[in-house]
Amino acid sequence: MLPHLDAAYNLARWLMRDASAAEDVVQEAMLRALTYFGSFRGVNPRAWLLQIVRNVAYSSASIERGVEFVAIADTAAESATAGELVSSADDPEGMLMKARGAKQVRALIAALPVELREPLVLRELEELSYKEIAEIIRIPIGTVMSRLFRARRLLAQAAAGAAT
Secondary structure (H helix, E strand, C coil): CHHHHHHHHHHHHHHHCCHHHHHHHHHHHHHHHHHCHHHCCCCCHHHHHHHHHHHHHHHCCCCCCCCCCCCHHHCCCCCCCHHHHCCCCCCHHHHHHHHHHHHHHHHHHHCCCHHHHHHHHHHHHCCCCHHHHHHHHCCCHHHHHHHHHHHHHHHHHHHHHHHC
């Protein structure tokens, strides 16, 4: 299970929208996974673990309850942090622009509804197949494809709206 810990945290982070809540979800999911590992009979432990993470996240009281946490350090949205300015690349200005672009993409993904954000994160960030996503979320593959299409369309619209 440990090789899949990063993927578990990544999914939990996107579902919970809060780093400390995501850590709690992953901890609970790993505890459940290790408790029931003896009964695991599947062929894909990564998908099994991500399904447990998803179940724990949804059973958590804080997901999508209308409460959003705002990081204290995020008050000046356009200011650059020291981590964004320090670069080993030849072009610091280009690296800063890429970092700001990545930050904007993360914000656009975070703004998606959870039923669209979840398959998008699993497909684009975790690189799971449609079949694996369908198993994790427990929906038909056609619904996975439909949700991915809608999520990508909303992201494109939001990005176009942000650019104007």
